[in-house]
Every structure is written in structure tokens, then in C-alpha cells.
Amino acid sequence: MAGIVIVGAGQGGLQAAISLRQEGYEGTITLIGAEDGLPYQRPPLSKAYLKSGDAEALRLRPETFFEKSDITLRSGLWVDRIDRAGRTVHAGAEVFAYDHLILATGTRNLRPPIDGVERALDLRTLDDAKKLREVLSTPQRCAVIGGGFIGLEFAAVARGLGHEVAVAEAADRLMARVVSPEMSQRFLDLHHGLGTAVHLGAAAQGVTRDAMHLADGSEVAADVVLLAAGVRPNTELAAEAGLAVDNGVVVDAQLLTGDPAISALGDCAVFPDPATGRAVRLESVQAATDHARLIARRLVKGDSDGYGAVPWFWSDQADWKLQIAGLSAPGDDTAVRADGAVFRFAGDRLSSVETINNAKTHMQTRKRLGQGPVSRAALKAADLDIAAV
Known part of the structure; x- marks a missing residue:
């Protein structure tokens, strides 16, 4: 054999x-x-x-x-x-x-057609991370191309270590591919509060020895540029x-x-x-x-069962743990509970729930979605209490 x-x-x-x-x-x-x-x-x-x-x-x-x-x-x-x-x-x-x-x-890592992109560092492998740690051993002006999970996680760590940080995101909001507009705004507020400069709708056009250049003609001074564009x-x-x-x-x-x-x-x-x-x-x-x-x-x-697990994702940024149970599409509707949990709906079906530092709701959602579809009407009647449906 x-x-x-x-x-x-x-x-x-x-x-x-x-x-x-x-x-x-x-x-x-x-x-x-x-x-x-x-x-x-x-x-x-x-x-x-x-x-x-x-x-x-x-x-x-x-x-x-x-x-x-x-x-x-x-x-x-x-x-x-x-x-x-x-x-x-x-x-x-x-x-x-x-x-x-x-x-x-x-x-x-995606390598977009950016002039001088070869100057940017990656964060994909252990060797990449070792290089970044060495660079961050002395004060740096850091620029990040991409406002997704990796870019924002790096930005939060770099700010926590005392470095200047700027993030350039081509979309009009952070983490737009994976979270709701409401959650994007909360994380924008978080990073602003950390002292990170965030440039939205700002595609990176070039990387030089001491700057990241944006498509609108502006530039961001940078000693090190991290490429985190997907x-x-x-x-x-x-x-x-x-x-x-x-x-x-x-x-x-x-x-x-x-x-x-x-x-x-x-x-x-x-x-x-x-x-x-x-x-x-x-x-x-x-x-x-x-x-x-x-x-x-x-x-x-010889098990013939198909893949049916409930997808879930997480991201740690500063002292916030973002957790997502389920899988949404960009156009899904949202409803926000009083504690900040964001419920997303594809038509009448619950597609995902986004939480920050709320492991209980996250785990309840994963368990309930694993039992079958959850309707918008049922959740509305239960005041968005996932444990009650």
C-alpha cells in the first residue's frame, strides 16, 4: 500500500x-x-x-x-x-x-501592484514574524497596508509597544469583508483611541525608503511598512x-x-x-x-457525512476579543443588542453573531446554529436572546 x-x-x-x-x-x-x-x-x-x-x-x-x-x-x-x-x-x-x-x-500573501512593494514586510510565516520583532526592537514609524485582521492585530501590538502606527485601508471601513458596518465603526473607534492614524478609502500606491504613498497623492512617513492586503x-x-x-x-x-x-x-x-x-x-x-x-x-x-460545522472566527486587538459565530455576506441586515452584540440576517435567517469580550453569547450562538436555522422572527420575539430560541 x-x-x-x-x-x-x-x-x-x-x-x-x-x-x-x-x-x-x-x-x-x-x-x-x-x-x-x-x-x-x-x-x-x-x-x-x-x-x-x-x-x-x-x-x-x-x-x-x-x-x-x-x-x-x-x-x-x-x-x-x-x-x-x-x-x-x-x-x-x-x-x-x-x-x-x-x-x-x-x-x-497577496502582492498587489504597488510601486516598491518589495520594500514592505510580510506577516505570514515565523520567519516573517522574527524579522518584524527585530525591527520593532527600536522605535519605529510603522505603516500598515490593509485594515483586516492581520493588519489591525499588528497595529494594536505595535501601538502597545510604543511605536507610531498608521493604517491604510482601500475600502471605506475596516474589516469590511468579514464584519458588519456597526462592528467596523467600533474597531475604528478603538484604534483611534489607541492613537493609530487610520486612512479609509485610501489605497496604497507606493512604498519608498521612508514613506507609504497613497492614491490621493498624500504620503505617510514610515520606517517600516507591513503588507497585510489579504x-x-x-x-x-x-x-x-x-x-x-x-x-x-x-x-x-x-x-x-x-x-x-x-x-x-x-x-x-x-x-x-x-x-x-x-x-x-x-x-x-x-x-x-x-x-x-x-x-x-x-x-x-467510510463516513459519508458532509461538512456541516458552524464557522467561527476571532481576532485579538488590544484588550478586545472579537468573535464571530456563523457566516455572513456583505449585504446582510443587522440588529444590535443593548450589550453591543451584532446579529446579522440573510433574509429571515440568522447568518452570524458578532461579539466583543462576550464568550457566553458566542458559544450560545455556535451551539444554537449547529442545531439548525434560526429565524429573525423568533429572535425578535426573544429580544435577541439567542439562548431563548
């Missing part, structure tokens, strides 16, 4: 290997990662790690785990191509045969192998591609949203690990 090969040694890829063993799989498991070293957590890179510099705290499993679990980890190895007919994966001169292949290739899925390997790709590797509800010998999971996978049926791609550790568990159950136990 050729066994199972997993391309991508991030949290999702590692979870697939772990879950296969937990489900009782006894065949060969090969986990291939492009980065050197052991698999690690990415979310803390823009938060706790920038403050502590504790790389060991990021490690998902010690080196001894792989030997004990009989999982072959090949780090620092770039996969060049997939031979679907021969069921092999090629990485330079090395060839890995598979009975089943799992693609967990993740995403990479990501793009790593789909080239799948596309070159003839698999369907559309803003991600296209999979069905069981996370299978058009090839029954290949699955895909996590940030690189586009799958049908269980609530609406629309194709979605989630940039979420939760989704990646849930995907991995589902694939392992299917491969080992």
Missing part, C-alpha cells in the same frame, strides 16, 4: 495526519511541508508572538510525536507536481506514491494537475475533488456552505481542523 500523502504541514495538514491515526489508520502517512522545521500555529504570529518572541510556544507537536505516531514529516520540501495517473507526488528528485492525496496547501489560495499545484480551481481547489461536501483519490482542506479549499449551498472558502484554523477530521473519518471509517 502506498499510503496517504499530505501536501502542506500547517495546522490543517498536521490535524489530518493526527486524525488518521486517531481513527485507526495503520498505513503509511507522509506529511510534506515547504517550510523548514516542525509545524506551528500561525494565528499567534500577529499577536502573542510579536510580544513574547517565544517560538516554542507555537509548536503544535514536539519532534518525538512524529516518531511515536509513525508519521513521516518531510519539512523544507517543495512539491513540484502531481501525477494523477500514476498517483505520485513529485518534489524535485523525490517521488512519493499515494493511495490517497490530501491537499492542505493553504494561502500566501491572501490568495495556493492552487497552482492542483490546477496544473487538472483539478477544478475557482478561488480555491473545488471540492464537494465531503471535501473530495473531482478525482476520488484527492481531497483538499482548509484555506485552499472551496466547498458548499452547508447553510446556503453557495461556494465558500474559509480562512480559519477551525475550518481547517474540522475539514481534516472529516476527511480522516471518511477515509478510515
